Amino acid sequence: MTVYxxxxxxxxxxxxxxxxxxxxxxxxxxVTGMERLLATDAGRWRYGFRVPVRNREQVLSWRALMALTExxxxxxxxxxxxxxxxxxxxxxxxxxxxxxxxxxxxxGGMHDDGAGYALSLVNGTVAATANAGATxxxxxxxxxxxxxxxxxxSDGDRLYTVKTATLTSGTTYALTFLPRLRVQIxxxxxxxFDRLFCVxxxxxxxxxxxxxxxxxxxxxxxxFTEALV
Numbered sequence: 001m002t003v004y005x006x007x008x009x010x011x012x013x014x015x016x017x018x019x020x021x022x023x024x025x026x027x028x029x030x031v032t033g034m035e036r037l038l039a040t041d042a043g044r045w046r047y048g049f050r051v052p053v054r055n056r057e058q059v060l061s062w063r064a065l066m067a068l069t070e071x072x073x074x075x076x077x078x079x080x081x082x083x084x085x086x087x088x089x090x091x092x093x094x095x096x097x098x099x100x101x102x103x104x105x106x107x108g109g110m111h112d113d114g115a116g117y118a119l120s121l122v123n124g125t126v127a128a129t130a131n132a133g134a135t136x137x138x139x140x141x142x143x144x145x146x147x148x149x150x151x152x153x154s155d156g157d158r159l160y161t162v163k164t165a166t167l168t169s170g171t172t173y174a175l176t177f178l179p180r181l182r183v184q185i186x187x188x189x190x191x192x193f194d195r196l197f198c199v200x201x202x203x204x205x206x207x208x209x210x211x212x213x214x215x216x217x218x219x220x221x222x223x224f225t226e227a228l229v
Contacts (some may be wrong), residue, residue, distance in 0.1 A: 003157065003199055007065055010051045010062060020046075034229075043179055044228055045200070046203070047200065048203075050222075076224070077197050078224055079164065082194075085151070086151060087147060087193050088194055089170050116125050120195040121145075121194055122192065124173075125139065126139055126188065127139060130184065130185045131165065132183050134181045138175070139170055139173055139190075145193075147162055147175060149163060153193045154191065154197050155191045157198065159196060161177060161178055176178055199227045200226050204223070
């Protein structure tokens with residue numbers, strides 16, 4: 001199944017915190033008011049953001065995206081915004097103050113839309129192969145950057161959240177996380193703690209309609225659910 005990248009020109013200005021919707025079942029509430037709830041460690045991510053649509057380029061980009069994906073039929077590689085909470089947020093803040101529009105080209109120039117490059121500062125290297133279905137992994141981090149419970153990381157197009165982080169040696173940490181690994185991560189592979197992505201679908205066809213006032217900009221308000229295939 002084809003996966004399409006979220007267009008860079010459609011930049012979110014507000015986002016929700018990703019929530020892992022768990023699969024659970026209940027036998028109901030007893031006459032005493034007690035309830036026994038069973039839950040699995042499976043589930044899928046739910047996430048959302050708002051995107052301002054201010055100009056012709058953004059309108060056409062949205063239309064083209066909907067034509068390519070055929071609404072909810074195909075999948076999107078959605079960026080997950082969490083730059084204020086990742087392990088390198090202090091370093092990123094300093095870089096942003098020095099380069100508020102992003103890192104320029106070597107000659108000092110920017111891209112056509114006026115933006116520069118965004119740097120990935122926190123890639124952790126997997127120290128031992130983790131098989132699909134695992135809920136723990138060993139990761140060697142850059143010096144001075146430590147994972148903490150609550151941090152997100154992504155392996156390519158799949159998102160995970162750290163439950164526990166234990167320093168084992170040097171800059172290597174043993175992590176537990178949710179959900180279970182969607183696919184195997186081999187030793188030597190990098191996972192990212194600051195460039196986060198998740199393969200998702202738009203949650204509802206009702207969100208695809210954009211109201212645009214003449215000579216004014218509009219705003220997309222979208223919710224996504226993780227696409228599991």
